[in-house]
Each structure stands twice: as C-alpha cells, then as structure tokens.
Amino acid sequence: MYISRTHHIIFFYLLTAYTHIIVMFLCHQLNRNKTTTMIIALLASSCFVGINSFQLPYLTRRVASPHQLSNYVVSAANGEESITSAPSSVLLTTHAPDDTPSLITRRKSNESDADTLLKFSTDIQHVLHNLRGMEFDPCIPRHLMGHRSSSLSYSKTWTLDDWEFHNSRKRYFRYLKNMPHSRLMRRIMPQQMALLIWTILSVYLEDQFLSSYKPKIPLAALGTISTFVGFLLTLRSNHALSRLMEARKLWSKVILNTREMASLIAAFVYPVDKQLALLLARHVSLFGWLLKSQLRFTKKDDVVELVRTMLPNKRDADFLLSQRQKTVVVITRIRQVLAHLGKAHKLTTAEEIALDHTCHALSEAITSTGRIRASPIPTLYTSHTSRLLVFYLFCLPPALHLSGLDGVMTTVLTMVVGYAMFGLDEISHLFEQPFRVIPMYQMSKRSMQAVADCFTCRPPALDGEQFEVDEEDKLAQRELTTYWSNKDMAQVSDNLME
Numbered sequence: 001m002y003i004s005r006t007h008h009i010i011f012f013y014l015l016t017a018y019t020h021i022i023v024m025f026l027c028h029q030l031n032r033n034k035t036t037t038m039i040i041a042l043l044a045s046s047c048f049v050g051i052n053s054f055q056l057p058y059l060t061r062r063v064a065s066p067h068q069l070s071n072y073v074v075s076a077a078n079g080e081e082s083i084t085s086a087p088s089s090v091l092l093t094t095h096a097p098d099d100t101p102s103l104i105t106r107r108k109s110n111e112s113d114a115d116t117l118l119k120f121s122t123d124i125q126h127v128l129h130n131l132r133g134m135e136f137d138p139c140i141p142r143h144l145m146g147h148r149s150s151s152l153s154y155s156k157t158w159t160l161d162d163w164e165f166h167n168s169r170k171r172y173f174r175y176l177k178n179m180p181h182s183r184l185m186r187r188i189m190p191q192q193m194a195l196l197i198w199t200i201l202s203v204y205l206e207d208q209f210l211s212s213y214k215p216k217i218p219l220a221a222l223g224t225i226s227t228f229v230g231f232l233l234t235l236r237s238n239h240a241l242s243r244l245m246e247a248r249k250l251w252s253k254v255i256l257n258t259r260e261m262a263s264l265i266a267a268f269v270y271p272v273d274k275q276l277a278l279l280l281a282r283h284v285s286l287f288g289w290l291l292k293s294q295l296r297f298t299k300k301d302d303v304v305e306l307v308r309t310m311l312p313n314k315r316d317a318d319f320l321l322s323q324r325q326k327t328v329v330v331i332t333r334i335r336q337v338l339a340h341l342g343k344a345h346k347l348t349t350a351e352e353i354a355l356d357h358t359c360h361a362l363s364e365a366i367t368s369t370g371r372i373r374a375s376p377i378p379t380l381y382t383s384h385t386s387r388l389l390v391f392y393l394f395c396l397p398p399a400l401h402l403s404g405l406d407g408v409m410t411t412v413l414t415m416v417v418g419y420a421m422f423g424l425d426e427i428s429h430l431f432e433q434p435f436r437v438i439p440m441y442q443m444s445k446r447s448m449q450a451v452a453d454c455f456t457c458r459p460p461a462l463d464g465e466q467f468e469v470d471e472e473d474k475l476a477q478r479e480l481t482t483y484w485s486n487k488d489m490a491q492v493s494d495n496l497m498e
Helices: 007-030 034-058 119-133 162-168 172-178 185-207 219-269 274-295 300-310 314-321 326-343 349-374 378-400 407-434 440-456
Strands: 058-061 072-077 082-085 089-091 100-102
Touching: 072 119, 119 300, 119 440, 185 378, 185 407, 219 274, 219 326, 219 349, 219 378, 219 407, 219 440, 274 300, 274 326, 274 349, 274 440, 314 326, 326 349, 378 407, 378 440
Parallel strands: none
Antiparallel strands: 058 089, 072 082
16 A cells, blocks of 8 residues: 555654653653753654654655656656656655665566667657558549659659659650640549530531521620639639648648757757657657648548557557547647656756747647648639639630631630630649648658657767766667668668658
8 A cells, every 4th residue: 555645744743743742741750850851852753753754755655647647657866756658557756865776667567668769769660661651642642643653743752853854855745645644634524525515516506506697706705704714713723822832831840840849859858858758759750640630631540550659658649549639739748748847957948948939839830730721712712713614615615616617626626725724723623722732641751750860860979078878878870770761771862852
C-alpha cells in the first residue's frame, strides 16, 4: 500500500504531538521543574522532527491524474526529478543525492521500457519503409497523378530530371502526341460529347427545316458574351490557382516549423530530459500525417497504425486517436511539457519563448489550412459562370452554321472552343480544393525525416562544451539513420526538395 504525501504529513505531526506529550508526562513523574520539562520535551520533539524530515524524501506515492503526466516514469538523479514514458500507471519516487540514479517504472517493469534514440529511429524506419513505403500518394486519383510513374504531375514533388523534361523544346510535340491520353481530356469528355451531339443535331435541323428561311444570329453579340465568359473563367482560374499556391506555401511552412520545433527540442529539452524530448519528437513527427488526414477526406483508421507505431504508450495513442482534432493534441502535449519543465526551472525564459513561438506557428498552420478547405470560391459566382458558359456554347453552333460555315467546320470550331472553355472551367474546379492535388504524402515523409534528423544527426561537441555522455551518444550516425533511403544516401541528393 502506498501512502500519499498529505497523509504522511498528517501522521507525522500527530506522532510529534504524541511524543511531546509523552516526554512531558515522564518528566512530570520524575519531579522535574516546568522549565526543565519544557526543554527536554522540545529537544525530544526536535529530534523526532529531524528524523522524519530526513525520511520524507524517500516517500513513495502514486501519481493518478492523467493531466499531470501520470503515464510517465519519474526518475531522480542528484535530487532532481525527470519524467519518462511508461505504459501504464506509474510510481513517483525521489532519491537522496547520494543514491544511484534510477528509474521508477510501473510495477513488474524494468529499464527496457525507457525510450531511446535507437527505438525512435527504428520506428521512423518502419513508418517510412513499410507503413508509408510507396513513392507516391495512393489516395490521389489517377486523373491527377497520371497513369504512368513518369507522368509529370503537380501531385508529386519534382526532381531536377523532371524539370529538364518539362522545359524541353520538344514539349509541344509531346503534348500533341499525348493529347488522346490527356487527363484533362478524360475529365471533360462527357461535356465534349454532349456538345458534339448538340452541334450535329443543330446542323441537321437547320439543313432540314430551315433551308428556305435561315435566321441569322449576329456573331458580334456572341463575341460580346464570349468576352464576359472568358473573363469570368480566367478570374475563377486565377482565384483557384491562388488557393493552390497558398496551400502549398502553408505545407512548406509545416515542414519548416516541424523541423524548427524538433531542432529546438533537441537543443533545449534533450540535454535536460531525454525521455520528454523523445516523447515530443514522436508527437512532432506525426504532425504532418495527422494534418494530411485531417485535410483530405480519408478513412477514419488511416492513421491508427501510424499513431500506434510512433506512440508506443497505449494511453498516449488512445488519447490522440479519440480526439476530434488530432493535430491540436500535438501542440497541447508540447505546451504541457514546456509548462512542466518551466516550473522545474529546467528551461530559460528565452528557450520557452522560442519553443512556444514555434508552437504558435504550427497552430496557425492548422487554422489556415482548415480555412482553405472549409471555404470554397463563392458558389454564386461559380454557378453564374457555368450558366453563362452553357448558354454561350448552346448558341455557338447555330450561329456559326447560319453564318455560312458548312457542317464540318461548324463542328470543328465548336469542339475547339468547347475544349478551351470546358478545360479552363475544369482546371479551376480541380484546383479549388488544393489539398487533393498538392503532394502532402511526400511532404509528410519529408517532415518526419526532418524531425528524425534533428535528433540522429547531431553536430560534434564544441570546444569546452560539457554534456552527459551515455551509450546512445557513442552510436555511429549510420546506425541511427537506417530510415534513410538510397536516394538520401546519394552524394547529391534530389530527394530533399520541399
């Protein structure tokens, strides 16, 4: 049975009072005067207080509140407390300065439960090579990614070879050659087929029933309408592209801020408490994947295996998976640890401000990306543009045929105009929701790698720098970076673009 500190203090004062009374009674029986009796009683009580005060640091108590880091092991070395991860309820113990530093784990546990850099690196490797080992995002539709791995697409991060191929002077011939397999052509094929049927039908009706009397539709009026249609489509496309660019910038900042957060944790938190630093590193490495799952409409269990791999503590994983906004849990955990270390005077004010500033940047990324996903281009503008486009293309075939063009030329011109306008309208709709287009899969992998590198690729110690060296610090970098791919190991890596 474990006695809490409060019960121990009450019991301590009761025993002190009882000792005082007993000593006074014995002195009275020995016929001592009142002054001598009081002095002896006070000396006896002082001795008792000293003995119990010396034993007080050895008090063992149970930590019950999950909001006070109850699921972490509290260790003591030289009288200073630190917290490490433990799978279930733990015991808090403080040792005297002369004692050997130890870890108090849950009952029937041992020191192997403590997290290490090697375990962290192994979990990162399992995620990047097994759970998320595919080169491209499997959730992106084929009409956006392309049917071949060599297809150029905005939905994947580009290499230098991709840029060379894209800027080639042969691109015009390549685009004409691949036009039947165009992803945009397949997207607008239903609209184009409907326009083709209407064009053939209108030409047939004019030739059969309006051969004697052919009313003329002024092309100048249609030209005026086409100007408005083109302006509305261009404006909508520009708005969609601006949303795409903003979303891409926000995701670049996600990589930047997760790397900055991991670097600050490795510099400020890891030297004073390695277990808490690794706990935060595991949470930060999940941030990109959690944000991707939140922004893209994926299944609920998309990140379950990922979270349970990176958070071996079951209570941590269950808590994160049960929350409505999982990304906010990462920020909450970081600030919880900062508050704990700040109260223990293990971080300076400047260090706390730097860490909290990066926390705010991550929180801002959650809000900004959520705003883009939740607010589309005004639907009134979209519907008006679509109606005007349909009206213009409905009137175009009869106007061209009645102006003197034959059926073949009318059909060809109508289809070319339809391809241009339908294509522009479809592009604006695809980019309006940018998070199903941008390569969040690859960027989440880059973010996780960047977080791991901040801990496994630490620079050599400076002259005069003093820090505690353990067995992990003696491991070679190659042993800690097993999650690197062959591309990462190349002399000139093209797998680092963000």
